[in-house]
Amino acid sequence: MKKILLVCIMIMLMLSSACENVETTSTTKTSNTSNNRVENATVSKGADTSQTNTTSEHESETDESIIPKNTTEYCDGVWTNLDSETEKSLYGTWKVEKLLGFANSYNDASEYPTGQKIIGDEFKIKKDFFSSKGLKNYNDYQHEVKNPLYRLEFICYNSDSFYRLFKTDPDPLNININDKVKYIVINDSSTKLGIPLSFFIVNNDRLILLLEATSFELKKVTD
Template identity: 80%
Template structure:
């Protein structure tokens, strides 16, 4: 009995000694140290799941961003769903070409290497079809990687189509206006960055 009691006392003293040597560690969830701030640029400000379908004429702010003479500067990328009449996968025959967008006149005759895209319209009908407020809603509608188009998570993207005023038929060119300061040309499924030459 003495031996058992002695063994129990020894075990208890070892346990007490071990408990006394344990360092107190702080719980990371209760630490008083400041937490690093979240990168707000990657948090959507507008969490709308879908783009707004507006189907309206252009407002003055959009017209200012849209009208002018434009030059095709570089290929940005392709939609995931289908191809088009331009030269896949480089589209280089259109780089450097120009076209004109005015309130009462549209000409894509400067896209000289592709007959499918050469149009000249008097009094064209410009229509703002969709506005997307984040990259998620943009991808859902257009099936195009926003990163490839340099569209950031909180960018506002307007989608504009052009119709012939006499036939009311659309032409196979359309545009994205990003934050009213960038214009992207869509040739059906191929996207190009544009540079304004003149207003």
């Protein structure tokens, strides 16, 4: 009888010990699994945040590059005499360097859309004298005016407002989103009539000749 009791007690102790080992192992595994999930979640969250931040920064840079700094929708009509800064950008002897593009109007005395024979020709813009006699292939554009009346008519503060007014694609003219463009016309002082040549001054460092519907890049030869 005593032997039977001892055997039973030993069996119970062994079963109890086995249960404890199983519980401990299960708890450890559960704990490790939970920790791994937390760590993985943290890493993943960090990676996602980094990616999101990078994407946001990139989108922000892109957006800034295509948003006009000056958001004026329309060009300002000023109709004034030239200021000293504009005079400096306009006066000089200029050579016609290359054809740039066309307005959405075909009222042009040159050979639209190809064959403009003025590339390399020169003309003079002085304070008291204007001569386009150098544009020798087109009689309609040959003018010589003493004491010309130069007028600043419009100022456009971005390429969108420029297009709205002149109906000319700014891209072929290399006019970018934040460029400031001044529109200059010339009148004969004796008749007060305008001549069919006008100019775009871009950022005070480029001059574009406008022959009614056709635009040309100019290069200064002398002041």
